[in-house]
Amino acid sequence: MDHFLYRDGVLHAEDVPLPEIAASVGTPAYVYSAATLLRHLRLFDEALAPLPHLVCYAVKAAGNVAILKLLGDAGAGMDVVSEGEYRRARAAGIPGERIVFSGVGKTRAEMAHVLRNGIRQINLESEPEMRALSEIAASMGVEVPVTVRVNPDVDAKTHEKISTGLAENKFGIPIARARAVYAEIARLPGLRAVGIDVHIGSQLTDLQPFREAYAKVADLTMALRADGHRIERLDLGGGLGIPYARSNLAPPLPSDYGALVRETVGHLGCEIEIEPGRLIAGNAGILLASVVWRKGGEGRDFLILDAAMNDLVRPAMYGAHHDIVPLHEPAPGAETAPYDVVGPVCETGDTFCKARELPHVPEGGVLAFRSAGAYGATMASEYNARPLVPEVLVQGSDWAVIRPRPSYEEMIGREAIPDWLAAP
Numbered sequence: 191m192d193h194f195l196y197r198d199g200v201l202h203a204e205d206v207p208l209p210e211i212a213a214s215v216g217t218p219a220y221v222y223s224a225a226t227l228l229r230h231l232r233l234f235d236e237a238l239a240p241l242p243h244l245v246c247y248a249v250k251a252a253g254n255v256a257i258l259k260l261l262g263d264a265g266a267g268m269d270v271v272s273e274g275e276y277r278r279a280r281a282a283g284i285p286g287e288r289i290v291f292s293g294v295g296k297t298r299a300e301m302a303h304v305l306r307n308g309i310r311q312i313n314l315e316s317e318p319e320m321r322a323l324s325e326i327a328a329s330m331g332v333e334v335p336v337t338v339r340v341n342p343d344v345d346a347k348t349h350e351k352i353s354t355g356l357a358e359n360k361f362g363i364p365i366a367r368a369r370a371v372y373a374e375i376a377r378l379p380g381l382r383a384v385g386i387d388v389h390i391g392s393q394l395t396d397l398q399p400f401r402e403a404y405a406k407v408a409d410l411t412m413a414l415r416a417d418g419h420r421i422e423r424l425d426l427g428g429g430l431g432i433p434y435a436r437s438n439l440a441p442p443l444p445s446d447y448g449a450l451v452r453e454t455v456g457h458l459g460c461e462i463e464i465e466p467g468r469l470i471a472g473n474a475g476i477l478l479a480s481v482v483w484r485k486g487g488e489g490r491d492f493l494i495l496d497a498a499m500n501d502l503v504r505p506a507m508y509g510a511h512h513d514i515v516p517l518h519e520p521a522p523g524a525e526t527a528p529y530d531v532v533g534p535v536c537e538t539g540d541t542f543c544k545a546r547e548l549p550h551v552p553e554g555g556v557l558a559f560r561s562a563g564a565y566g567a568t569m570a571s572e573y574n575a576r577p578l579v580p581e582v583l584v585q586g587s588d589w590a591v592i593r594p595r596p597s598y599e600e601m602i603g604r605e606a607i608p609d610w611l612a613a614p
């Protein structure tokens with residue numbers, strides 16, 4: 191459930207009519223609903239409630255500091271994968287003790303930064319990284335809590351570009367190596383193993399792969415404890431999918447996921463960490479776009495929007511589906527026609543969908559891409575010299591721009607012509 195609903199025929203974000211935001215901010219623009227973000231966080235909290243736990247929101251999904259502050263104030267921890275994301279979380283007021291640092295290529299500089307500034311745990315992804323972190327921590331005279339991200343070789347049955355738990359993927363340390371790696375951690379200065387980490391992929395619509403992975407983590411917990419390690423935390427990653435198409439079967443709910451967590455690892459007495467991104471932010475955000483031109487083509491009609499693949503890359507990159515709805519509700523039984531919905535970028539890949547049945551929307555009319563809150567704004571670029579799309583946060587009847595659209599002067603002004611090219 192989200193808070194983007196028609197009221198008196200006009201699509202609202204909570205209590206705010208979206209045409210008001212479109213008129214004031216312009217399009218394209220992302221709009222998030224605070225109530226939806228908080229509701230999704232609470233669903234995970236409730237699902238894990240019987241166990242000690244921390245929901246570490248995956249900042250990569252939607253990393254605006256206002257969103258992080260909203261979730262952080264509600265008790266969320268954060269999962270970050272770069273110094274930039276760590277700095278965002280800290281700028282939003284999240285204490286280091288609630289931030290976990292994941293990622294397959296953390297640099298020495300990034301690891302030193304989080305050690306200096308406070309971190310709950312670092313999820314190790316390789317043996318060279320483990321040794322480097324040991325050196326850095328020891329040289330600073332600190333001992334850092336770590337987990338090892340194990341690769342359980344489980345097929346997450348999701349899009350190949352966002353599947354991370356197969357042996358062939360670049361992520362984690364093969365689970366078969368885990369005992370040797372924990373033994374080395376125990377010998378290395380500056381590191382204290384506190385748990386195990388696993389993340390097998392994103393947009394999972396079936397619980398079975400989680401079940402398989404978590405069963406392997408449970409077995410490993412017992413084996414590591416038998417080896418004398420204190421395993422007191424399990425970071426179970428993110429990945430729970432969301433319904434992108436209203437017509438589709440709904441994926442499992444956070445409550446189903448919570449029941450699975452309790453079943454598979456609940457008996458181990460560990461604190462549970464999870465790293466959901468998409469389920470918290472995905473249906474909490476939409477992308478507003480205007481129709482620039484309607485164009486008749488050879489056997490097809492195009493709706494050319496002012497939003498493009500640089501603003502929302504998911505359809506071009508993963509063939510992803512986003513429902514598209516007009517801001518003004520069509521009358522019941524209103525006629526629809528098939529449209530290829532495209533952006534203005536000079537690539538055929540800049541196509542949001544083909545032959546989509548949509549009601550009549552005039553040139554200048556505004557549409558909303560639903561379920562665009564996760565991996566929308568964070569993956570946006572300035573391709574084709576299109577200024578970065580702005581972001582708006584709604585809470586009840588309040589709304590605010592949380593990232594303005596840069597002016598052309600700001601966008602171009604970041605660049606510099608070297609002296610040797612400048613006119614004499």
Ligand code: LLP
Binds near residue numbers: 429
């Ligand atoms: N933890 C780790 C270590 C991750 O790599 C990810 C996502 C998450 C947590 C959060 O997963 P979620 O709950 O959001 O599924 N850009 C793609 C998704 C990439 C996911 C990358 N890792 C998309 O738009 O579908």
